[in-house]
Amino acid sequence: MPAAVQRLCILGSTGSIGVSTLDVVARHPDRLSVYALSAHSRIESLAAQAAAHAARVVIVPDDAARRRFLAAWPAGRALPEIRQGAQALADTAADPEVTAVMAAIVGAAGLPGALAAARAGKRVLLANKEALVAAGSLFMQAVRDAGAELLPIDSEHNAIFQCLPQSADRARAPAQPAPGVRRLLLTASGGPFRCTALDELEHVTPEQACAHPNWRMGRKISVDSATMLNKGLEVIEAHWLFAMPLERIQVVIHPQSVVHSMVEYTDGSILAQLGQPDMRTPIAFGLGYPDRIDSGVGLLELTRLGRLDFEPPDLRRFPCLRLSLDALKQGQGACITLNAANEVAVDGFLHGRIRYTQISAIIERCLGDSVRSGVYAPASLEEVLDLDAHTRRLATSYCQAALG
Numbered sequence: 001m002p003a004a005v006q007r008l009c010i011l012g013s014t015g016s017i018g019v020s021t022l023d024v025v026a027r028h029p030d031r032l033s034v035y036a037l038s039a040h041s042r043i044e045s046l047a048a049q050a051a052a053h054a055a056r057v058v059i060v061p062d063d064a065a066r067r068r069f070l071a072a073w074p075a076g077r078a079l080p081e082i083r084q085g086a087q088a089l090a091d092t093a094a095d096p097e098v099t100a101v102m103a104a105i106v107g108a109a110g111l112p113g114a115l116a117a118a119r120a121g122k123r124v125l126l127a128n129k130e131a132l133v134a135a136g137s138l139f140m141q142a143v144r145d146a147g148a149e150l151l152p153i154d155s156e157h158n159a160i161f162q163c164l165p166q167s168a169d170r171a172r173a174p175a176q177p178a179p180g181v182r183r184l185l186l187t188a189s190g191g192p193f194r195c196t197a198l199d200e201l202e203h204v205t206p207e208q209a210c211a212h213p214n215w216r217m218g219r220k221i222s223v224d225s226a227t228m229l230n231k232g233l234e235v236i237e238a239h240w241l242f243a244m245p246l247e248r249i250q251v252v253i254h255p256q257s258v259v260h261s262m263v264e265y266t267d268g269s270i271l272a273q274l275g276q277p278d279m280r281t282p283i284a285f286g287l288g289y290p291d292r293i294d295s296g297v298g299l300l301e302l303t304r305l306g307r308l309d310f311e312p313p314d315l316r317r318f319p320c321l322r323l324s325l326d327a328l329k330q331g332q333g334a335c336i337t338l339n340a341a342n343e344v345a346v347d348g349f350l351h352g353r354i355r356y357t358q359i360s361a362i363i364e365r366c367l368g369d370s371v372r373s374g375v376y377a378p379a380s381l382e383e384v385l386d387l388d389a390h391t392r393r394l395a396t397s398y399c400q401a402a403l404g
Contacts, residue, residue, distance in 0.1 A: 125153050
């Protein structure tokens with residue numbers, strides 16, 4: 001019996017995840033359709049996507065973006081409904097016409113839409129780390145309460161999901177680790193500075209930090225990969241996704257980015273998921289689940305690899321990873337602080353306001369302030385966003401001071 005056609009809402013459709021998602025969607029018109037697309041700044045690209053995929057709804061941030069969309073829309077084509085503003089993102093994610101939501105907006109801005117999708121009981125394809133980093137407890141409870149289906153799209157968590165025991169409820173926000181699992185092993189490429197001399201890191205440029213050796217990503221995520229802050233966020237995310245305590249999650253440097261992550265079982269077996277460094281593989285897994293569908297990704301020629309290397313991360317080289325692990329130990333409030341401070345610091349680095357090595361210093365100062373004022377677990381989305389905003393103001397002041 002053919003699968004029912006999924007009607008997708010893609011939040012952040014013009015980013016790298018959104019573009020890859022639409023590539024997979026176009027390969028399966030018999031089972032995947034586009035209902036809604038959103039973009040924040042690449043409005044002309046949004047118009048082209050909406051026209052190509054016959055989207056019924058688009059979401060733009062403001063009146064200026066609406067005018068740009070209308071100016072870019074092809075003459076003679078039926079215009080989609082244009083929704084506007086942050087609330088429209090959440091409302092569209094929860095729209096009864098939507099069956100699955102790709103949550104691909106980078107940063108804390110993606111949290112309300114992802115949470116709205118979970119509360120509405122949708123299939124949530126989670127490519128936004130911050131939904132769990134900033135609001136893990138709230139988000140996972142929403143999935144359980146609404147009977148939503150949660151499928152991780154990050155290549156590492158998707159790999160772990162594929163390697164876990166095949167259970168009927170593994171996409172339903174487990175409250176305890178899967179039986180028989182000893183550890184989760186998250187792989188990391190090590191980024192562009194894995195072998196760079198420590199005393200040279202202070203002079204790293206944004207262009208160097210964004211030149212990832214294996215993956216093509218946006219600039220913010222590329223910097224997070226260089227600092228390994230992204231791997232720290234992924235540890236926090238894995239803690240919530242798989243109900244796994246920190247001491248049973250290990251980060252392993254794997255420069256080839258072929259083994260996307262592993263699961264170790266109590267009998268000593270390790271299951272690994274291998275594949276090309278192409279996000280269309282986990283995206284296709286999420287879109288087709290529980291079926292396997294074509295992703296457009298080519299064959300992985302194992303005989304050409306020659307070798308697979310693994311090594312422990314150097315926390316002197318990657319202080320942001322250490323800070324992430326510390327934040328998880330301290331609690332949800334510290335994780336919110338970590339994420340917000342990092343977003344501000346990375347933006348400051350990309351715009352030439354601070355040096356590369358000051359990213360971790362600013363995060364550490366903000367976490368220190370959080371500890372001194374008392375770390376707490378926010379009980380609502382409003383409290384999460386309040387702490388996020390407070391930290392952003394603090395981190396911005398530290399970036400300004402760093403200029404002096």
